[in-house]
Amino acid sequence: MIKEDFESWEQFEERIRELQDIRAATAEESSMGVSHLLFRGQGDAAWNLETTLDRTDNGPWSFSKYFHLIAIAQPQIETFTNRRWEIEGLQELIKWSSEYDNLWRKFPAYDYLVFLRHHGFPSPLLDWTRSPYIAAFFAFIKPHSDRVVVYVYCEYVGSGKSSSSDAPRIVSFGPNVRSHARHFLQQSEYTIAAQFQGDEWWYTPHERVFAASSLTQDCLWKLTLPKSERKKVLEVLDAHNLNAFSLFQTEEALLNTIAVRELELR
Numbered sequence: 001m002i003k004e005d006f007e008s009w010e011q012f013e014e015r016i017r018e019l020q021d022i023r024a025a026t027a028e029e030s031s032m033g034v035s036h037l038l039f040r041g042q043g044d045a046a047w048n049l050e051t052t053l054d055r056t057d058n059g060p061w062s063f064s065k066y067f068h069l070i071a072i073a074q075p076q077i078e079t080f081t082n083r084r085w086e087i088e089g090l091q092e093l094i095k096w097s098s099e100y101d102n103l104w105r106k107f108p109a110y111d112y113l114v115f116l117r118h119h120g121f122p123s124p125l126l127d128w129t130r131s132p133y134i135a136a137f138f139a140f141i142k143p144h145s146d147r148v149v150v151y152v153y154c155e156y157v158g159s160g161k162s163s164s165s166d167a168p169r170i171v172s173f174g175p176n177v178r179s180h181a182r183h184f185l186q187q188s189e190y191t192i193a194a195q196f197q198g199d200e201w202w203y204t205p206h207e208r209v210f211a212a213s214s215l216t217q218d219c220l221w222k223l224t225l226p227k228s229e230r231k232k233v234l235e236v237l238d239a240h241n242l243n244a245f246s247l248f249q250t251e252e253a254l255l256n257t258i259a260v261r262e263l264e265l266r
Contacts, residue, residue, distance in 0.1 A: 001210050003222040005147075009229050009236070012150070016132045019152055019221065026157060035155040035172070038128035038189055041139030045147040045224040049206045051192075052117070053124045063097035063194075063201045066124060070109065070116065077116075085112040098200045103171055111177050114190065118180045124203045125190040128153060130175070134186055134247065137237050141244065141260075143227040152221040153191075168195040168204045170218050185247050235265050 006012045019037060027034040040049070053061060071090045078084055087109045088096070096102050107113075117123035129135050132150060139148040155172050172191045177183070193206040210220050225233075237243065238261065244253040 001220045001222055003224070005224045007226060009225065009233050012136075012223060012225055015223060016152070023154065034157050036130065038130060038153045038172075039132045039135035040126070040128045040151045040153070041135035041137065042149050042151070043139055043142050044144040045149040045222075046145060047149070049126060049151060049210070051124050051126045051206075053122045053203060054205055056122050061124065061203045063203070064094040066203065067093040067097065067109070070112065073121070074112070085109065085115075087112060100165070100196055103194060103201060107173060110173060114177050114183060115180060117190070118182055124192050126192070126206055128189050128191065130187040130189065133237055133240070133242055136233055137242055137247065139225070140230045140233045143230060146227050147224045148227060149222055149224045152223065154219040156217045157215065157219060166196060168193055168208045170206060170209050182248055185249065231264060234260060238265065
């Protein structure tokens with residue numbers, strides 16, 4: 001992980017353009033491709049990259065244990081949301097979790113997991129956005145310390161991905177999934193961090209992967225900014241119609257957007 005501290009929004013924007021240009025130039029030269037950049041904003045530069053499942057006290061979580069949890073929750077969720085998900089049976093999911101090569105194949109119940117993530121259920125998915133400006137909005141809308149952070153992630157850089165069979169690794173999932181509208185409004189993508197232990201896959205913290213620095217895969221930049229830039233940043237973003245209402249489209253988000261405009265930005 002590369003940590004860089006900036007004192008102004010303009011410096012941050014310039015660095016983002018540099019990273020995007022470097023990524024584009026590398027992609028042109030590479031025969032194996034370069035993944036696109038993903039971004040994640042957080043209101044405290046001291047916070048780690050953690051999933052909501054990481055923050056629970058019931059871990060560690062095997063894939064089978066988590067599949068069992070969401071299977072128990074499914075009938076209640078479907079009853080009150082009037083939605084249905086076609087998901088493999090629990091025994092099939094447990095069997096899937098025990099086969100090493102399955103992690104690189106279609107992830108079961110992915111659309112259901114994305115729905116759960118967007119509605120506050122503890123999730124192994126770490127959510128990212130393809131937009132650095134959406135990430136900046138989430139960093140600045142409710143800052144929790146004097147410095148906020150936008151993470152920039154590039155999964156692979158021109159040489160594919162590799163690791164030993166028992167090492168923790170990060171796997172990304174693309175944007176094409178039937179989900180809540182905010183998934184598309186926020187240009188969302190997701191990653192999981194996992195490790196094969198014993199006879200099945202287990203979720204593991206993303207930080208374990210990022211601690212092993214690499215120039216060819218799982219590259220991470222941590223770009224911090226002072227909270228004092230908040231008003232400027234929110235004004236710039238709102239001028240481009242990037243605000244709570246455009247990202248969530250709920251009544252609560254509308255009121256939040258109006259309040260920010262009238263009480264803070266006017």
